[in-house]
Amino acid sequence: MIKTFFLFLLSTIVAFLLGCSHKEIEEALSFSRPQFRVTLSSEQIFQLKNDAKFAVVLTAKPTKSVILPISVSDPNAIKTSATELVFTSENYDTPQQVLVSSIAFYYGTPDTEFTIHFPPATSEDKKYNGMAPSDITITRLGLPLPAVSVN
Secondary structure (H helix, E strand, O other), X not given: XXXXXXXXXXXXXXXXXXXXXXXXXXXHHOOOOOOEEEEEOOOXXXXXXXXXXXXXXXXXXXXXXXXXXXXXXXXXXXXXXXXXXXXXXXXXXXXXXXXEEEOOOOOOEOOEEEEEEOOOOEEOOOOOOOOOOOOXXXXXXXXOOOOOOOX
């Protein structure tokens, strides 16, 4: 922890003195270890709207293309707008957005949790080959029965 802090501090000072970005210094000195960064914009999906999204980026430039597969725990209930993401040395730090949609909805269904799985990535870049981000959980909100009144 202390070593990481001092390396960060050193790279910040060097970046300031050289007039370049902290990110450029980190990449040049390889302080940051390669990994996937997943950002979830919503942990809930409504049955009548498509509003759950997540984005994925790589934290370090790959030497070869990196293919990250995506799957869902129940493909009969939810789907993703992509089944895989492809990262290259040109787009590795551009967030790739994935939309999560509800497929079937029924009145009276309870809130249900689903998992977005990330099987291991494939790449000729050994830093990323076999690596995968942690799975994420999304809750599909239930659809209550409509109120019925009898007069």
